[in-house]
Each structure stands twice: as structure tokens, then as C-alpha cells.
Amino acid sequence: MTFLFDLIISFLLWAGLFFLFVGTIGLIRLPDLYTRMHATSKCDTLGTGLILLAVILQVPGYNEIIKLVLLGVFIWTINPVVAHIMGHTAYLRGEHHTPSTFFKDCYDTPYPGKEMSGKEDVHA
């Protein structure tokens, strides 16, 4: 029984490591800021959750479990928020993108190459 438990924890660890490595490879190899963020935000969130779950199943005390759950909640909320804010900022700054990107003008001050006048009104 304890062998099965160890096996489950080991599987969670290697799965989390796999996802974190996939995110890293995507960060290095993909051509564009948006595709890099697409790779890192999702893969990092999932891999971190898996590894923290493995650590939660292994620690002895309740204090550590509470802290680790809090850490997981922080990361699971912080990563999407940071991805959203960086994507918004990069879009407003007119970041370089690959030529085959499909764009939809979601603000009045659209995308790369155009002047960003009225930048304050984009949240309206």
C-alpha cells in the first residue's frame, strides 16, 4: 500500500516536471511573445499544481499543508492575472508578432504599426 502511495507521488512529480519542461521549451523555441505566453502560462500553472500536490501528500504536519495550499492558490491566481496583464500591455505597445497572426481590432487604438492616441480610453 505504501508502495502504491509512493508510486502515485512519483507519478505526480514527474508529470509536473514534464509540464514545466514543456513550458520552458515553448518559452525558448516559439517565435512570438504571444505564443510564448500561451506556452508558459498554462504549462507552468498545471506543472506547479501537480508538484505542489505531490509535496502536500508527503509533508507531515497540518501547518505545512495549509501553507502549501495557500501557495498553490496564490500561484493559480497570480499566473493567469500576470498573463492577462502582460498580453494587454504587449498589445497596446504594438509588440512584434508573426505574420500569420489573426488579429481582431478589439480596441479603438489597434494594433502594431498604428499610433496609440487616446490610450486612456481603452478600458471604457
Add this chain to the structure above:
Amino acid sequence: MLSELTFLEQIFLGVAILLTAATFLCLYRAVVGPSEADRIVSINVIGTKTVVIISLVSLVFHQEFFLDVALVYALISFVATIGVAKYMEKGVLE
């Protein structure tokens, strides 16, 4: 020292070492990234991985207070990223 750990703790330590290698791979994008936003995204990924590494080290060496360090590190990394993003968008910090 390595033989004092159990088998599962050795696996935890190996995962932490491999994550350190992945962190250095992320540092490549932070150094040569063409734009500023690339560097910010890369630094954020490095911060997330560092939090995981600190948790693993806390488990392996039985030091509970390392988890407090990980919590504070996550929050400070978040605030720094938000601040830099706001500076990049508006040009000022106000």
C-alpha cells in the same frame, strides 16, 4: 549525506535539480529576448519555478519556515511584475 534520505526524498531532490536546469534554460530568454515583455514573462516563469524549488527543498531538508520564504517570494514576484507592466503601459509609475 545523500544516503541518509529515503528513496522518495531522493526523487524529490532530483526533481529540484532538474527544475534548476530548467530555470537556467529560461534565463536564456531573459538575456537575449528581443523585447522587454519577453524578459518580463521569462522572469515571471523563473519566479514560479523558484517557488516550486523552495517548496521541494523545504520538504527534503525538513525546514518548515522555507515555506514562508516561498509565500513571500511569490507575492513579491507578483507585485514586481505588475509594477513593471504598469510602467511599460503608461510610461510612469503614479
